[in-house]
Amino acid sequence: MDIDDAYANMSHIPEGDAYPARWARAAEAFRAQVRCELDLPYGEHPREVFDLFHPDRMAMGLLVLVHGGYWMRFDKSDFSHLAAGAVARGWAVAMPSYPLAPEMRVRRIFKGLRDGMGRVLERVPGPVVLAGHSAGGQLVLRLACRKSRFEGRERVERVMAISPITDLRPLTHTSMNEILQLTREEAVRESPALRHRRKGIDISVWVGANERPAFLEQARGIAQTWDGVELIEEPERHHFNVIDGLEEAESGMTRRLLRDLN
Template sequence: MDYDDAYENGGHIPGGDSYPPRWVAEARAFRATARAELDIPYGSEPRQKMDIFYPEGDIRGLMVFVHGGYWKARDRKDWSGFAAGGVARGWAVAMPSYTLAPEARISQITAEVAVAIDTAARKVAGPICLAGHSAGGHLVARMLCLDVRLTARDRIARCVPISPVSDLREMLKTSMNEDLRLDMAEAEAESPMLHRKASDAATTVWVGAAERPVFVQHAQWLAHAWDCPIEVVPERHHFDIIDGLADPESPLMQAILGSG
């Protein structure tokens, strides 16, 4: 098995190169008009910042979206447009950046995301709903594990890991591990499927049926390990599986925030 090819997404998606520029353009347009607090620091490092987008009127709670990029690419500002669904539902939506590999190990990134969530939780009252895509799906799943220091864990009502990487031992077989620098001990410690889910948060694993087979497997592994629902969405691939985040009435947003 060619593990690099197995985890290659864009090259197997028709028009895959068009998605990142579209996300960036939509993010810029959304940021230009949104009611937002930008570049909020949650630490002293350059990428330890987040944006929070606010609805008009009363705030129902806090939604946090954690971006992907195999822990080594992308930035929160690329994804701002995906806050639209949560904001339209009356939720504040926080989007953190985090230090990327190889500068940071994945265990450090996990700890940074926890600090970002706690920082956002001090600014926004009410329940917390987590969503993350790909590596971000891994990171939000880790927030439900007891070994992660997260003060606001008891406030988490829902969590939707989208196309998550749930077993990091798989990453040891890829060339990207030159940047990730995982060893077996860290890969096991950072694999959410190897942890007991230590939160009562309603959790649904979300994945596209047209994704690379390894991502469907990771989603199934996590859902089985945690005995939680899994939604395999027909005809969705790794890039368009997140489109529902911008639509307040989409099934994805109902899974993240509930149907009320």
């Protein structure tokens, strides 16, 4: 098996290279039509900032949505439109950026997000839901680990990891590790599938049925390892369009994310 090809998404998705520009356009259009606060700091690094999107009434709670990109690319401004579904249901949405590799190692990216969560959560009262896509899925699952403590974590009621990377060890054998610089020790430490989950929160993993086999294995692996995790494999979805449901208030993904909370 070619390990690089196993984790290559763009080359296996029709017109995959067009998605980033499409996301950026949709994100810009959404920011122009919704009440939002941009570039609020949660840490000291210039990229440790978040955007906060507000509904047109008092928020029912806060969704923290963490973007993907293999910890190497993108930022919050590429995915603003994914807040649309939750905002339409009356939720505020916080969308953070984070420092990228190779400037920062994966462990430092997670630590910065964890340490800054209190500053994010303090902005909106009520229940908290965490969601993340791909590398963002790894980050929110790490926040759901038993020993991951941060201010306000008792408010977190639900976590959804969308097409997450749950075991980082295979990435140490890919060419992208020239940028990530993952050691074996760090890969083990930062792999949610190799840690214990925190009890008392609802955790689900959502993955596209048409994703690369490696991502299906990653999703299924943590569903088998962590007790009580619901696994949803959405038909006819791949790694890039599996997140589209977040744009719609009545999609299965948004309803699963916020069910019984509003």
